[in-house]
Amino acid sequence: MNSITIEELKAKLDNGEEVNLLDVREPDEHEEFNIGGRLVPLGEIRMMALDDIEDWQNEEIVVYCRSGNRSGQASLILEQAGYSPVNLTGGMLAWQEKYAQ
Template sequence: MQNITPEEVKERLDKGEQLNLLDVREPHEREEFNIGGIHIPLGQVMMQADELENLKNQEVIVYCRSGNRSGQAAMILETMGFANTKNLSGGMLAWQSKFGQ
């Protein structure tokens, strides 16, 4: 698993790049603020990994509130054969402190 900064992700999104984003927060957290992507809470990642099967050989950027749960999710995905997972450093807290809502 590698880390990726909010600045890198925002720059790529601003350029119109289609990113494979995975939000592993709880539904109420996602409702408050999100940057898009697939929503699978951390506790359900293993059970719902088949929804991500088509992304196994692609870059998947995982995010959460602070970067802890997304780091765990990225490691889980790696053990399931995902080749290119990246954890959004600092999560949505870092994103919001840099870019607001």
């Protein structure tokens, strides 16, 4: 499974690169803090309800959650379904610790 650090992702975003962000947390977590990702909770990914990201089938997807655990699980599922996921190491906890004001 491929991974990306918060620093690498932040650099991509700061450079204006188009990044497919997939948030696999729960809606309340997403509402509390997010970096603009498309919300598809891990439970939906486990059920292979991937209609919301079908347009990303042939593109890299940065998958994130609170700490990196759920996004790791989601990345494995997506990989098996033919997607190209990249797990965000440390998740939103690491992001907020370093970048949130």
